[in-house]
Amino acid sequence: MTSSRLSTGGRIDRSTVLKMTFDGRSIVGHPGDTLASALLANDENVIARSFKYHRARGIYTAGVEEPNALVQLRYGARTEPNTPATTVMAYEGLEAFGQNAWPNVRLDVGVVNQLLSPFMSAGFYYKTFVGPFKGTGFWMLCEKIIRQAAGMGRGVTLDDPDTYEKVNAFCDVLVIGSGPAGLSAALAAGRAGAKVILVEQDSTLGGSLLSAPVGGDGDAWLDKMKAELTAMDNVQILTRSTVFGAYEQNVYGVIERVWDHVLAPPAHQPRQRYWQIRTKQAVMATGAIERNMVFGGNDKPGVMLASAARTYVNRFAVLPGRRVVVATNNDSAYAAALDLANAGSSVTLVDARTQVPEKLLDSLKASGVKVLLGHGVLTAKGRGGVSAATVTTISPDGRATGTARHIPCDLLAVSGGWSPVVHLWSQRGNKPVFNSAKACFVPVNSAIETMKCAGASMAADGSVVAVAQGFSAGATAAIDVKAKNSSGDAPIAPKVSHGDDWGRDLLSINTITDDNGKTRGKAFIDLQHDIKQSDIDLAYREGYVSVEHLKRYTTTGMATDQGKLSNFNALSQMAMLQGVPISDVGTTVFRPPYTPIALGAIVGREHGTHFRPTRLTPLHDWHVNNGAIVSEAGAWMRPQYYPERGEGLREAYIREASHVRKHVGMIDVSTLGKIAVQGPDSAEFLNRVYVNGWKMLPVGRLRYGVMLREDGIVMDDGATARLGEHDYFMSTTTANAAKVLALGEHLLQTAWKDLKVHLTTITDQWAVIAVAGPKSRDLLGAVSSGADLSRDALPNNHFVHGEIAGVTVRIHRMSYSGELAYEVYIPSGFGHHVWDALISAGVPYNLCPYGTEAMGALRIEKGHVAGPELDGRTTMKDLGLEGLASGKKPFVGSVLRNRPVLIHQSRPCLVGLEIEGDQGAQAGSLLYLDTGPTEGHGEGWVSSATYSPALGKNIALSLLQNGPERLGETIRVVNFVGGTRQRAKVVSPHFFDPSGVRQND
Amino acid sequence: MLRIKCPICGLRDETEFTYGADAIVRRPDMDETNPQDWLNYVFYRDDPKGPHKEYWHHVQGCRQWLVLERNTLSHEIGACRLAREVPK
Amino acid sequence: MSNYSAFSIFRHALSGNKNWSRAWRDPDPKPSYDVLIVGGGGHGLATAYYLAKEHDIRNVAVIEKGWLGGGNTGRNTTIVRSNYMMPGNTMFYERSMKLWENLSQDLNFNVMLSQRGQYNLCHSPGQMDAARRRGNVMRANGIDAELFDRDEVRRRLPYLDYSDNCRFPVHGAIFQSRAGTARHDAVAWGYARAADKQGVDIIQQCEVVGYLWEDGKIIGVETTKGPIRAGKVGLAVAGHTGHLASKAGLRLPIETHALQAFVSEPLKPLIDTVISFGAAHFYISQSDKGGLVMGGDLEGYNSYAQLGGLPIVEHALGSAKALIPSLSRLRLLRQWAGVMDMSMDGSPIIAKTPVEGLYLNGGWCYGGFKATPASGWCFAWTIAKDEPHEDNCEFTLNRFEHGYQIDEKGMGPQPNAH
Incomplete structure (x- = not known):
C-alpha cells in the first residue's frame, strides 16, 4: 500500500506541522489529524501485531472500534498501552511505539506462532498442559510462558504524574452523539428551553458529516447547527468526552479528555475529568459502526473499512490507497468508492448484490469506478500488506460460483453492513431486537421511558430520517421535562452523498467462501484476538453454542474493542451453523464502559492520603508537634506512643504505662463515640439497648453499660452519664460509634416509635482527656476551679462541672487504667487550650502524655475487654460480663443470647495468661493442652498480649474453653506462623489490683 | 446509581444513604420471649425477586430511617416514606 | 468422546480440527x-x-x-x-x-489452577493480630500459611504504595502460597x-x-x-x-445481593499473585490473558439484577489506585455484576x-x-x-x-x- 497526503482538502490545519515519532521514526502531521491518519500519511502500514499469531496489522478503522492499530502511547510514567491510534489526536512531540512484538512490529519473530495455528484452535489450552503428574506444577510451568506471550502493551510501576477531577452535573436532556440526529435532538431540546448537555467523543461536532467531502452541504448545515447551539445558554457542549456508561435512574458516566491531546497537561490542569451526569431524559444518537466481511486474509494491512477509507480521504486528506478494491453488500460503500476515485485512486467496486439502482451505478461510472455486481472477495493476497484481491462471482449466500481472478490493489475497502451502537441502551439491562431487513440489532425505543434512540443507532433510513428522528426525540424529551417553549420546526436535513441509507436493500452475507462453503486461508472474525471463522465452527462442533459459551470458549469479542467490529459476524456464523435466524442466537450482554476508561479518572482526587477521609482529634497537632507516633484507628489518627530519646515502641509504652501507675499520665480519648440521648423516655431507651438497668441512675452519675446485637452477641460497651432529668450523655467505643447511633435511630424510628427520645451525635463536639494515675486528683484539683474532686464528693462513676483555664468542663470520675482516674470533657474548640493548661500545671506532678499502646497495656493488666475481645463472635458470658445483665427486663438481644450454643458450657471464656520465660506472647496464638498434640483449632486463642510493667511479666488475655475453671493450669501457647511455642499459666484476667483499691482511692 | 427521594431532603444519590434491611419483617415487642419470633425477625427473609419494601437510613442527610419500595429485579424505585410514619 | 491431551490436539490438528466431538x-x-x-x-x-x-x-x-x-x-x-x-x-x-x-x-480438562499465592494485607496492628490467629488456625490444621511483616511484603510486592502519602500503610500480610486463580x-x-x-x-x-x-x-x-x-x-x-x-x-x-467485578485491558505480566486489600473490600489479580481482574464491595442492597452502579465502580477503582498507585493510567475494559446468596x-x-x-x-x-x-x-x-x-x-x-x-x-x- 502506498498512501500519501492529498494536496488539498481535509479538515486539518496545514499551516502547522506537528513532529511526531512512531517506533523512533519521524512522522509529521497537522492539527486535526489523528495518529492513525498521520501514520497513513507517512506510509506507515504495519502498526501492530495481533494477540495470538503476531500477524502484521495496519489501520482498519477510523474510530473507537479499531481492533488492530493499538500502540503504546507515550513513555515513562505517562505511557499508555493498547491505545488505538485512531483515537489519539496528533500533537507536537507525540511518541508512539509498537507493542506485543520483538524486536519490533515490522519484524516480529512471534510470527512463527502462525505455523502452530492448527494446534492453537479455540480452547486448545483446556485440552492440554495438564502434564503427566498430579498437581498443578506442569500447568504453572506452561502458564509462565503463556503469560509472557499474552498481554498486549506494558504497564508501568511509576506513579501517574497527572491529575484528574470529578464533576457532578445535572440536566434535563442529555444528548449523546453529535451527528445529524444528535445535533437535531440538542437543537429541539435547547430551543424548548430545556437544560441540555451534548456529549461528543470526537474532538469536534459532526459525527458522520465529518467524513463527507469538505465544502459540501453537510459543512454548511453543521456550521448553522453549531452556531445556533453555541448561542444557547442552556446548552452545554462537551467534546472529547465519552459517555462510557448508562446507569439506572438516568445517571450517566462521562470521561472528558481535557488535556489528553497534548504532550502533557498544562500546570494545574487535569488530564481527564469524570462527569457524573444526572439527567431527566437522554437521547441516544450514538450512530452505527461499519462491519467488515469475513474472507481469507481479511486482517492484512491494507484491508480497511470502506467508511474509514472515506474518512481518511475526506476528513484527513490522506489517500489510503492508489489502487483500490471496494467490497460491499450495501449502498454505503459507494460513497467511499466515489470519493476515493475523485481523490485520484483507481477503484473497482465489488458488490455482492446483483441488482443496484442505476443512479448509484451512474455516479460511479462517471468517476471511472469499475463495478462488479454479484461478486465477492474470496481472499486478500500479499505479504506484509495487500497486493491483490481474489474476486469471484458469488451466490446469494456468499459461495464462489465462478473462477477467481486477481485484481491488483493496495487497499481493500470493505463494508459488510452496519451495527448500530446500542451499547448504552443495552447496558440498562435491555436486549436489542434483530432488524432483518437491515441485518442489525436495534434498540426498542419504548423500553426505557427516559431514553430515546435516534438516527443510525436506530438504523434510521439515512440522514433525512435521522434528523427527523433526532429532532423529534429532542422535542419529546423537552416536553417530558416540561420545558416551556416550542422546539419550532425541524431543520432541513443536509444533502449528503449516496448511500447514507445503508440499510436499503442490504444483502445479508458477511462471509465469502469457496464453493464448498469454506473460507480460503485465515479468515478472521475477531481481529485482535485472532479468532478465525474455523474457531467459531469448532466451538459449534463441540457444543459451545450459546453466545456466552461461544464468546468465552473462543474469546471472540473479549479484546480491547469488546467486539464492536466482530460480534455480529461471530453471531451470524453461529446462526448459520445452527440453522437458525440470528435473532434466535441473540447478543451477549453489553457492559460498561463503552470504551476503556483510565482508573485514575474515576478515582479523581481521592487517592493517596485522600483515599478515605482522615479524622483528627482537636489535639492532633499537639501530638504531632510533640513527637508522637500516630497510627490509624479506623478513620482516626491516634497517638500510639511518645518516644523519648530514640525509644522504640516497646520501651516507650512500658515507660508510659509505668509512669501512669506511679505518677500521672494523660491521654487523648476524644475519638470515643458520643451520643446525646435526650427526651422523657431516655431512661427507658437506655434500659432497652443496654443489658443493665438504667431507671435508677440519678442525675450526676454515670454507669458502664454493655450492648448486644439483636442476635445476642456483644456489640459495644461504654459509660453513659445522666446530665439532667431527660438528658443523657452516652459514650461508645471509637470503632462502633456510627453503628450504635444508627441502631438506636433505627429502633426509635421503626419499632419504638412511642418512645420520646432523640439521638444526636456529638462525637466531634467534645474533646476528651483521660487523666490517670495516683496524682491525677492532685493535678486536676490544682488546675481546676469550682469542682470538688475529693474522694467523698466525687466517688467513682460520678461527674461534676468545673472550670479549667477559663473553660467550663465536665469531669467524669471513672477509670479504664485501674488507677485513680478522670475523664475531662471539653468543648472541642477549647480542647487544645485545656490540654496545654494541663501540661503546664502538670509539671510539678510529673505529668506525662501516654498513647494507645500504653493504654492497651494498662487495660490488659486490669482485664478490661476491648476490640480484640469484642470481635463480633463473643457473648457476655465469654467475656465474663454475664453479671451485668439484668434478669428483670428485656433488652436488645436478651432472647437470642440464650440460644443453646451461645450458652454452652465449653465455650472459650476470658482468662488471663502469665507467659513463662522472657518472651511475650503474640496475640493470635492458639492454646493447647500442655501435653498432647498441637493441631486443630485448639482450646482457645490469645486475644491481647502485653508486657505488664506493674507485674514485671508478660501477660495476655485469651479466650479458653472452660477457662474460668482452669485457673492455675499450665497450657501451651503456639504461634505457628511466628515459629514460637511457649507455656503459660492460666490466671484470672484481673491481673492487677483485682479489688480495685487504686481506682476507688 | 440509585437516587432516592427522601421525604425531608428531596432526591439524593444513593451514596448519602445506607441500606438497612427488609422492612417487612416486624420486630417483636420487647417483652416477647418466644425465640422463634426473634429468629424470624433477625435471620429469615422472604428475599423476593421483584417488589421489595426496605429500610434505608439517610445517614448523611436528615438521619431519618425511610421505607422505600424498590424492585429487586429492575431496581425501579417506588414510594419512599419516613419509617416513623409507616404504620406497624 | 475423545480424551483431551497434547496428542489429541496434534492428531485433530492434522485433520483440520474437524473431528472434535461435543x-x-x-x-x-x-x-x-x-x-x-x-x-x-x-x-x-x-x-x-x-x-x-x-x-x-x-x-x-x-x-x-x-x-x-x-x-x-x-x-x-x-x-x-x-x-x-x-x-x-x-x-x-x-x-x-x-x-x-x-x-x-x-x-x-485444564481448569488452569495457578497456585500463585494470595496475600491478605494488614493495615493495623489489630489486623496483624487477626491475621496471625487465622494463619495459626490454618497451620494447625495442616494448611500452608505465612505471616509477613512490612519489609517482607515490600520485597515481594514492590509496586504497592509504601510512600508517606499512603492513607493505610501496609503493616504486613498473611500469605497462602497454595492459593491462586483458576479459569x-x-x-x-x-x-x-x-x-x-x-x-x-x-x-x-x-x-x-x-x-x-x-x-x-x-x-x-x-x-x-x-x-x-x-x-x-x-x-x-x-x-x-x-x-x-x-x-x-x-x-x-x-438475601440476594449484587456484586461487581472488573477487568482491565490486557498487560504484559505485572502482578503475579493475588492481593487482597485490608483497608477496603478489594482484591486484584492478573489473568493469563493479561487483564487485571478486580473485585469490590457489594452494592449494599438486595438485588437480583446483574447490574452494578457507579458508587461501587468508584470504590473499587479507588481501592486499586490506593493499593497500587501506578495503576492510575491503566484502563478499565469491562465491569459486570453477579447476584450472590448472602447468608446471615x-x-x-x-x-x-x-x-x-x-x-x-x-x-x-x-x-x-x-x-x-x-x-x-x-x-x-x-x-x-x-x-x-x-x-x-x-x-x-x-x-x-x-x-x-x-x-x-x-x-x-x-x-x-x-
Whole structure:
C-alpha cells in the first residue's frame, strides 16, 4: 500500500506541522489529524501485531472500534498501552511505539506462532498442559510462558504524574452523539428551553458529516447547527468526552479528555475529568459502526473499512490507497468508492448484490469506478500488506460460483453492513431486537421511558430520517421535562452523498467462501484476538453454542474493542451453523464502559492520603508537634506512643504505662463515640439497648453499660452519664460509634416509635482527656476551679462541672487504667487550650502524655475487654460480663443470647495468661493442652498480649474453653506462623489490683 | 446509581444513604420471649425477586430511617416514606 | 468422546480440527431421574459428577434455565484459597483446595489452577493480630500459611504504595502460597463434560417453575420443558436460592445481593499473585490473558439484577489506585455484576431441608467459586447418604436456631456486611 497526503482538502490545519515519532521514526502531521491518519500519511502500514499469531496489522478503522492499530502511547510514567491510534489526536512531540512484538512490529519473530495455528484452535489450552503428574506444577510451568506471550502493551510501576477531577452535573436532556440526529435532538431540546448537555467523543461536532467531502452541504448545515447551539445558554457542549456508561435512574458516566491531546497537561490542569451526569431524559444518537466481511486474509494491512477509507480521504486528506478494491453488500460503500476515485485512486467496486439502482451505478461510472455486481472477495493476497484481491462471482449466500481472478490493489475497502451502537441502551439491562431487513440489532425505543434512540443507532433510513428522528426525540424529551417553549420546526436535513441509507436493500452475507462453503486461508472474525471463522465452527462442533459459551470458549469479542467490529459476524456464523435466524442466537450482554476508561479518572482526587477521609482529634497537632507516633484507628489518627530519646515502641509504652501507675499520665480519648440521648423516655431507651438497668441512675452519675446485637452477641460497651432529668450523655467505643447511633435511630424510628427520645451525635463536639494515675486528683484539683474532686464528693462513676483555664468542663470520675482516674470533657474548640493548661500545671506532678499502646497495656493488666475481645463472635458470658445483665427486663438481644450454643458450657471464656520465660506472647496464638498434640483449632486463642510493667511479666488475655475453671493450669501457647511455642499459666484476667483499691482511692 | 427521594431532603444519590434491611419483617415487642419470633425477625427473609419494601437510613442527610419500595429485579424505585410514619 | 491431551490436539490438528466431538450431549429430559440437580453452575455440575463418580448414582440430570456456568461461576474473580478460620469452614475449604489441586487431571480438562499465592494485607496492628490467629488456625490444621511483616511484603510486592502519602500503610500480610486463580468457565465446562461422560443428562434452557408434590414431599419439578420426576431434588442455584426455596415454602437466612467485578485491558505480566486489600473490600489479580481482574464491595442492597452502579465502580477503582498507585493510567475494559446468596453469617448451607425430597446448596456469599469442588463433593454425599459429611456438617439450615453462627468476619446477621 502506498498512501500519501492529498494536496488539498481535509479538515486539518496545514499551516502547522506537528513532529511526531512512531517506533523512533519521524512522522509529521497537522492539527486535526489523528495518529492513525498521520501514520497513513507517512506510509506507515504495519502498526501492530495481533494477540495470538503476531500477524502484521495496519489501520482498519477510523474510530473507537479499531481492533488492530493499538500502540503504546507515550513513555515513562505517562505511557499508555493498547491505545488505538485512531483515537489519539496528533500533537507536537507525540511518541508512539509498537507493542506485543520483538524486536519490533515490522519484524516480529512471534510470527512463527502462525505455523502452530492448527494446534492453537479455540480452547486448545483446556485440552492440554495438564502434564503427566498430579498437581498443578506442569500447568504453572506452561502458564509462565503463556503469560509472557499474552498481554498486549506494558504497564508501568511509576506513579501517574497527572491529575484528574470529578464533576457532578445535572440536566434535563442529555444528548449523546453529535451527528445529524444528535445535533437535531440538542437543537429541539435547547430551543424548548430545556437544560441540555451534548456529549461528543470526537474532538469536534459532526459525527458522520465529518467524513463527507469538505465544502459540501453537510459543512454548511453543521456550521448553522453549531452556531445556533453555541448561542444557547442552556446548552452545554462537551467534546472529547465519552459517555462510557448508562446507569439506572438516568445517571450517566462521562470521561472528558481535557488535556489528553497534548504532550502533557498544562500546570494545574487535569488530564481527564469524570462527569457524573444526572439527567431527566437522554437521547441516544450514538450512530452505527461499519462491519467488515469475513474472507481469507481479511486482517492484512491494507484491508480497511470502506467508511474509514472515506474518512481518511475526506476528513484527513490522506489517500489510503492508489489502487483500490471496494467490497460491499450495501449502498454505503459507494460513497467511499466515489470519493476515493475523485481523490485520484483507481477503484473497482465489488458488490455482492446483483441488482443496484442505476443512479448509484451512474455516479460511479462517471468517476471511472469499475463495478462488479454479484461478486465477492474470496481472499486478500500479499505479504506484509495487500497486493491483490481474489474476486469471484458469488451466490446469494456468499459461495464462489465462478473462477477467481486477481485484481491488483493496495487497499481493500470493505463494508459488510452496519451495527448500530446500542451499547448504552443495552447496558440498562435491555436486549436489542434483530432488524432483518437491515441485518442489525436495534434498540426498542419504548423500553426505557427516559431514553430515546435516534438516527443510525436506530438504523434510521439515512440522514433525512435521522434528523427527523433526532429532532423529534429532542422535542419529546423537552416536553417530558416540561420545558416551556416550542422546539419550532425541524431543520432541513443536509444533502449528503449516496448511500447514507445503508440499510436499503442490504444483502445479508458477511462471509465469502469457496464453493464448498469454506473460507480460503485465515479468515478472521475477531481481529485482535485472532479468532478465525474455523474457531467459531469448532466451538459449534463441540457444543459451545450459546453466545456466552461461544464468546468465552473462543474469546471472540473479549479484546480491547469488546467486539464492536466482530460480534455480529461471530453471531451470524453461529446462526448459520445452527440453522437458525440470528435473532434466535441473540447478543451477549453489553457492559460498561463503552470504551476503556483510565482508573485514575474515576478515582479523581481521592487517592493517596485522600483515599478515605482522615479524622483528627482537636489535639492532633499537639501530638504531632510533640513527637508522637500516630497510627490509624479506623478513620482516626491516634497517638500510639511518645518516644523519648530514640525509644522504640516497646520501651516507650512500658515507660508510659509505668509512669501512669506511679505518677500521672494523660491521654487523648476524644475519638470515643458520643451520643446525646435526650427526651422523657431516655431512661427507658437506655434500659432497652443496654443489658443493665438504667431507671435508677440519678442525675450526676454515670454507669458502664454493655450492648448486644439483636442476635445476642456483644456489640459495644461504654459509660453513659445522666446530665439532667431527660438528658443523657452516652459514650461508645471509637470503632462502633456510627453503628450504635444508627441502631438506636433505627429502633426509635421503626419499632419504638412511642418512645420520646432523640439521638444526636456529638462525637466531634467534645474533646476528651483521660487523666490517670495516683496524682491525677492532685493535678486536676490544682488546675481546676469550682469542682470538688475529693474522694467523698466525687466517688467513682460520678461527674461534676468545673472550670479549667477559663473553660467550663465536665469531669467524669471513672477509670479504664485501674488507677485513680478522670475523664475531662471539653468543648472541642477549647480542647487544645485545656490540654496545654494541663501540661503546664502538670509539671510539678510529673505529668506525662501516654498513647494507645500504653493504654492497651494498662487495660490488659486490669482485664478490661476491648476490640480484640469484642470481635463480633463473643457473648457476655465469654467475656465474663454475664453479671451485668439484668434478669428483670428485656433488652436488645436478651432472647437470642440464650440460644443453646451461645450458652454452652465449653465455650472459650476470658482468662488471663502469665507467659513463662522472657518472651511475650503474640496475640493470635492458639492454646493447647500442655501435653498432647498441637493441631486443630485448639482450646482457645490469645486475644491481647502485653508486657505488664506493674507485674514485671508478660501477660495476655485469651479466650479458653472452660477457662474460668482452669485457673492455675499450665497450657501451651503456639504461634505457628511466628515459629514460637511457649507455656503459660492460666490466671484470672484481673491481673492487677483485682479489688480495685487504686481506682476507688 | 440509585437516587432516592427522601421525604425531608428531596432526591439524593444513593451514596448519602445506607441500606438497612427488609422492612417487612416486624420486630417483636420487647417483652416477647418466644425465640422463634426473634429468629424470624433477625435471620429469615422472604428475599423476593421483584417488589421489595426496605429500610434505608439517610445517614448523611436528615438521619431519618425511610421505607422505600424498590424492585429487586429492575431496581425501579417506588414510594419512599419516613419509617416513623409507616404504620406497624 | 475423545480424551483431551497434547496428542489429541496434534492428531485433530492434522485433520483440520474437524473431528472434535461435543464436549457434552444435549439430551431431552427423561420423565424421571433418581436425582435432579437444579442449577447448571459449577456447584450443580460438580454435584452431579460426584454423585456418579463417588456414589455410583448415574441416573441424574442437571437442569439449567440459561447456559451452563452462566451464573456466578462465569462472573467471579476466579480466586481459589483455603484460608478460613472458623471451625466448620476450615476443613471444608481445605478439602476443596485438595480437590482443586488435581482437578484438571480428574476431569481431563485444564481448569488452569495457578497456585500463585494470595496475600491478605494488614493495615493495623489489630489486623496483624487477626491475621496471625487465622494463619495459626490454618497451620494447625495442616494448611500452608505465612505471616509477613512490612519489609517482607515490600520485597515481594514492590509496586504497592509504601510512600508517606499512603492513607493505610501496609503493616504486613498473611500469605497462602497454595492459593491462586483458576479459569472460571473451564470449571463449569470441565465438570459438565466429565459428568456427561458418567451418564449425567445436562439440560440447558430449562427453567424450574414449580415443584411436583405428593403427600407433602417433593417428587420432582415442573419446568419449561415439562414435568420431570425425581427421587431427590437438589438446589444449587446461588443468587436465586431464596426465590426457588420460597416456591417450596421455605424462608431462608439468605438475601440476594449484587456484586461487581472488573477487568482491565490486557498487560504484559505485572502482578503475579493475588492481593487482597485490608483497608477496603478489594482484591486484584492478573489473568493469563493479561487483564487485571478486580473485585469490590457489594452494592449494599438486595438485588437480583446483574447490574452494578457507579458508587461501587468508584470504590473499587479507588481501592486499586490506593493499593497500587501506578495503576492510575491503566484502563478499565469491562465491569459486570453477579447476584450472590448472602447468608446471615457469611457461611454456606449444604443440607437436607425440612421439606422431604428437597436438598439445599446455597448461601455462598462471595466464596462460592473456590468452594466448587468441595461443595459438589459434600452435596453429593449429603444427597446420596441422606446425612452430611463431616466437612459440611455445620452448614445446616437450622444453625441459627442453635446459635451456631459461622461468622468469619464477626459482622453479625447483616448479609450485606459479610
